[in-house]
Structures are given as structure tokens and as C-alpha cells.
Amino acid sequence: MSPHFHIPYAVPTVLLAIALVSRAPTFLRAWRDPEVRATTLLLLWATAVLVVITPANIDRLNRLTGVPNIASPWAYSFLTASCATGLAMIIRWREAPSPRRQRTIRRLYGAYAGVVVALWATFALADAPVPRIYDLDTYYADTPWMREHILLYLLAHLASCVVSTRLLAKWFPQIAHPWLKAGVVFLQIGFSSGLVYDAAKLTAVTARWCGTDWDVLSTRAAPPFALAQAALLAVGFIVPQAGPALTAWVRDRAEYRRLRPLWRTVKVLAPASAKARIGFWSPLDLRLLQRRQRIHDALRLLACHLDHGLYARAGRAAAALHGEDAADGLAGAVTVLAAVAACREGTPAAPADRPPRTAVDLSDHLDAVSLALRHPRTVDGVRRRATSTESLNVHV
Known part of the structure; x- marks a missing residue:
């Protein structure tokens, strides 16, 4: 044979x-x-x-x-x-x-x-x-x-x-x-x-x-x-039967990776609730849900530290340097980094009786903020431009 x-x-x-x-x-x-x-x-x-x-x-x-x-x-x-x-x-x-x-x-x-x-x-x-x-x-x-x-x-x-x-x-x-x-x-x-x-x-x-x-x-x-x-x-x-599931998996995987820079930035904050134990081998949709929840919890913790004035100045600076399409993401990245630093130092950036709108604004374009955080040099350039604009306005 x-x-x-x-x-x-x-x-x-x-x-x-x-x-x-x-x-x-x-x-x-x-x-x-x-x-x-x-x-x-x-x-x-x-x-x-x-x-x-x-x-x-x-x-x-x-x-x-x-x-x-x-x-x-x-x-x-x-x-x-x-x-x-x-x-x-x-x-x-x-x-x-x-x-x-x-x-x-x-x-x-x-x-x-x-x-x-x-x-x-x-x-x-x-x-x-x-x-x-x-x-x-x-x-x-x-x-x-x-x-x-x-x-x-x-x-x-x-x-x-x-x-x-x-x-x-x-x-x-x-x-x-x-x-x-x-x-x-x-x-x-x-x-x-x-x-x-x-x-x-x-x-x-x-x-x-x-x-x-x-x-x-x-x-x-x-x-x-x-x-x-x-x-x-x-x-x-x-x-x-497998095609739609594969499409959903690819979409979730892409979002999971897109949100990683923002998640890494805010994960230094103490979670608002006990963190569920979800390992690497857990289903992707469950891990994505946890990552989204972790980011939204962090934004709530940062609410009193998010400086709307900085957000507006960073948006104008980003638009001038990189165009309107990139403005929201870069402004959000600058504001989140500043808020995380302020939160860790314990210095609120806004009065408690007047919560800023920035947290709501950020939730509308988290993907763009996370994408901007992949490029720290670009974010730092926008921050310096926004800071120099603030200094100029104060001097005037």
C-alpha cells in the first residue's frame, strides 16, 4: 500500500x-x-x-x-x-x-x-x-x-x-x-x-x-x-456563522489595542472599586469591557483635576500645529496627563462646585486621546505651545 x-x-x-x-x-x-x-x-x-x-x-x-x-x-x-x-x-x-x-x-x-x-x-x-x-x-x-x-x-x-x-x-x-x-x-x-x-x-x-x-x-x-x-x-x-464572530473579534481586538496607551496612563490611579480578576486567557470581549470600565472610572476620579482652560488652549495649539482633525485627541492627551499629575500631587485644577466639561468631552473621543498618547513627543510639543500661550496671556 x-x-x-x-x-x-x-x-x-x-x-x-x-x-x-x-x-x-x-x-x-x-x-x-x-x-x-x-x-x-x-x-x-x-x-x-x-x-x-x-x-x-x-x-x-x-x-x-x-x-x-x-x-x-x-x-x-x-x-x-x-x-x-x-x-x-x-x-x-x-x-x-x-x-x-x-x-x-x-x-x-x-x-x-x-x-x-x-x-x-x-x-x-x-x-x-x-x-x-x-x-x-x-x-x-x-x-x-x-x-x-x-x-x-x-x-x-x-x-x-x-x-x-x-x-x-x-x-x-x-x-x-x-x-x-x-x-x-x-x-x-x-x-x-x-x-x-x-x-x-x-x-x-x-x-x-x-x-x-x-x-x-x-x-x-x-x-x-x-x-x-x-x-x-x-x-x-x-x-x-464564524464570519460575524471573527469580525467582532477583530473589531474588539483593534479597540483593545487602541485604548492601551490611555489605559496605561490612567491605571496608576487607585480604582474606584475592587478590580475583578480577569486574566490574559479570559474572553477578549470581557477584557475589553474591563479596560473601558477602568478608563471611565479613572476619568471620574480625574473630574476635579481636568482643566478645561488647558484643554481649550491645547486644542488651539494642536489645531495650529497638526490640523483640526488631530486637535481633540492631542488636547485630551495633554489634559489627561496634567490631570493625572495633579491627582497624584493632590492639587485640584477646578473648584469643586463647578465641575469642568472636559470629562464629558473626553468620553466622546477616547480613541483619539489614546492614539495621541502613542506619540509622547507630539503631545509634549502641544503642551509646551499651550503653556507658552498661557504664559503670554498672563503677561499681557
């Missing part, structure tokens, strides 16, 4: 297994959600198919069970189950919840469950004593009951690919959500790969019926398209 046959199966199998494991937490949290359940089952069936059809595992199953070609009904049953699950998911995506949709999905599952039962029945009735690892479909193409066994899975798979491709093609122009549209593109390519697989297999089987040997279509041409279909369908069904 050549090891080269194992290479194509390993990569998609590992990728599907990783996707399945990554879905486990979501499944445990929301297993009642039909889409979550269906996605997890689809990944499970697709992974099971690739595990079973790996040549080494076919040989292992034959030897462990003592039943030649027992991998055939197992693999084809998993493939049929994944076809049913995929079709059901497409129907759920396309149609709003209704009794009609539920009936359609129940009939679909019933039909494919019947195919699975028929696969095992035909295998039990067939006489297939010679183990075939690579060419079972063509080797037993003329064998009673094995012929029906092979045709059952091929026609069930072909029907699911044709119906899915047709449904997706009609639905695609109506899709507005970008992640769902991307998922449908992967699905269309995946089901098209499945059609090529079925065409190659059926052509090779038909050739055997006609007394011609075109086995290469079944043993060499078809398998890569089956592997491509498994991987593409997994991606296609995961992308619409």
Missing part, C-alpha cells in the same frame, strides 16, 4: 476535525439551536467519511471486524447523512420558520434515513468476499446487490448535489449579507465538485457494465473532487 495515497486524505480530515473540535463549545452552549446542531452534525459526518475512507482505515476495519469491505456501508451512510444535513441547512437558510419548512425537512431526513437502511440491507445481501481498498465501486459494479448498493449512494449523493446547487443558484441574487454570500460561494463550488465526483464514478461504473475498463476515473480522477467537496462544504457552512 503506497503512502502517497494517504497524503490527500490527511489534510482535509485534519482540517475538518479541527473545525469540529472548535465547534464543540458552541454546541455545548447552544445545542438546542437547529443551525448549531446541524453544523456540528455536518462536520461530524464529513469527518467520519474521510476517516473511514482513508485506505489504512479501510484495511484496518476489514481486519478488525473480519467482514470484507465493511467500510463501504459505514462510509456511504455517513456520506448520505451529511447530504441530508447539508440540504436541511440550506432549506433553513432560504425559508423562514414555518410548518411547511418543518414538514419538508422531516421528509428529507426520512428519505435519506431510508437510503441508509437500504445501504446496509443491500450490503448484507451482497456477496463481496474480496477486500477492495481503492476500486470497490468498479470491481463490484456487476455484482448483484453490491451494484444496487453502489448506485444507491451515488444517486443519493448526486440528487443532493443537484438540488443544493439549484437552490443556491436561485437564492444567491437575493442574499445581502456578505458572510452568508461568501459561504454560499464555497457551497456552490463544493457541490459542483461533488457533481464532478459523481459523474466520474458513474461513468466508470457504466463502463464496467459495457465491458470497458475506465476504472481510472473512479480510482484517480474522482477522489480529489470528493476531498475538495468535503473541505469546501465545511467552510461554506461555517463561514456564515
Whole structure:
């Protein structure tokens, strides 16, 4: 048995297994959600198919069970189950919840469950004593009951690919959500790969019926398209669910990093309340929430130290030096640094009975203030300009 046959199966199998494991937490949290359940089952069936059809595992199953070609009904049953699950998911995506949709999905599952039962029945009735690892479909193409066994899975798979491709093609122009549209593109390519697989297999089987040997279509041409279909369908069904979560993660990560300079500047102040213990491995959204809360708590502590006059002068100086777009962020950075220093020294910058507006103003552009704090030399230049302007006004 050549090891080269194992290479194509390993990569998609590992990728599907990783996707399945990554879905486990979501499944445990929301297993009642039909889409979550269906996605997890689809990944499970697709992974099971690739595990079973790996040549080494076919040989292992034959030897462990003592039943030649027992991998055939197992693999084809998993493939049929994944076809049913995929079709059901497409129907759920396309149609709003209704009794009609539920009936359609129940009939679909019933039909494919019947195919699975028929696969095992035909295998039990067939006489297939010679183990075939690579060419079972063509080797037993003329064998009673094995012929029906092979045709059952091929026609069930072909029907699911044709119906899915047709449904997706009609639905695609109506899709507005970008992640769902991307998922449908992967699905269309995946089901098209499945059609090529079925065409190659059926052509090779038909050739055997006609007394011609075109086995290469079944043993060499078809398998890569089956592997491509498994991987593409997994991606296609995961992308619409994982895409929005990934977008939110990227957005939160960017904000978390943007707020870091401001957070580092104000974290020297004593927190207004006990700090919750949130470690590096805590969810990003929780860490971002804590960082935002820490900054807002600090701004409340700084309220009596925020000098609105300094803020206004720094804004004019920043606008003159760096333009209006940078003025708010640089003015806020100068004011926060001065307020932190005043707070640590215990010298209020504004009367207690007249709280400044600056804290409210800063909350509207925290990102800009934090971005300005990344450039301490620029902030210091604005501070010196604002201070020199104040000195000039006092002198006059």
C-alpha cells in the first residue's frame, strides 16, 4: 500500500476535525439551536467519511471486524447523512420558520434515513468476499446487490448535489449579507465538485457494465473532487456563522489595542472599586469591557483635576500645529496627563462646585486621546505651545 495515497486524505480530515473540535463549545452552549446542531452534525459526518475512507482505515476495519469491505456501508451512510444535513441547512437558510419548512425537512431526513437502511440491507445481501481498498465501486459494479448498493449512494449523493446547487443558484441574487454570500460561494463550488465526483464514478461504473475498463476515473480522477467537496462544504457552512464572530473579534481586538496607551496612563490611579480578576486567557470581549470600565472610572476620579482652560488652549495649539482633525485627541492627551499629575500631587485644577466639561468631552473621543498618547513627543510639543500661550496671556 503506497503512502502517497494517504497524503490527500490527511489534510482535509485534519482540517475538518479541527473545525469540529472548535465547534464543540458552541454546541455545548447552544445545542438546542437547529443551525448549531446541524453544523456540528455536518462536520461530524464529513469527518467520519474521510476517516473511514482513508485506505489504512479501510484495511484496518476489514481486519478488525473480519467482514470484507465493511467500510463501504459505514462510509456511504455517513456520506448520505451529511447530504441530508447539508440540504436541511440550506432549506433553513432560504425559508423562514414555518410548518411547511418543518414538514419538508422531516421528509428529507426520512428519505435519506431510508437510503441508509437500504445501504446496509443491500450490503448484507451482497456477496463481496474480496477486500477492495481503492476500486470497490468498479470491481463490484456487476455484482448483484453490491451494484444496487453502489448506485444507491451515488444517486443519493448526486440528487443532493443537484438540488443544493439549484437552490443556491436561485437564492444567491437575493442574499445581502456578505458572510452568508461568501459561504454560499464555497457551497456552490463544493457541490459542483461533488457533481464532478459523481459523474466520474458513474461513468466508470457504466463502463464496467459495457465491458470497458475506465476504472481510472473512479480510482484517480474522482477522489480529489470528493476531498475538495468535503473541505469546501465545511467552510461554506461555517463561514456564515464564524464570519460575524471573527469580525467582532477583530473589531474588539483593534479597540483593545487602541485604548492601551490611555489605559496605561490612567491605571496608576487607585480604582474606584475592587478590580475583578480577569486574566490574559479570559474572553477578549470581557477584557475589553474591563479596560473601558477602568478608563471611565479613572476619568471620574480625574473630574476635579481636568482643566478645561488647558484643554481649550491645547486644542488651539494642536489645531495650529497638526490640523483640526488631530486637535481633540492631542488636547485630551495633554489634559489627561496634567490631570493625572495633579491627582497624584493632590492639587485640584477646578473648584469643586463647578465641575469642568472636559470629562464629558473626553468620553466622546477616547480613541483619539489614546492614539495621541502613542506619540509622547507630539503631545509634549502641544503642551509646551499651550503653556507658552498661557504664559503670554498672563503677561499681557
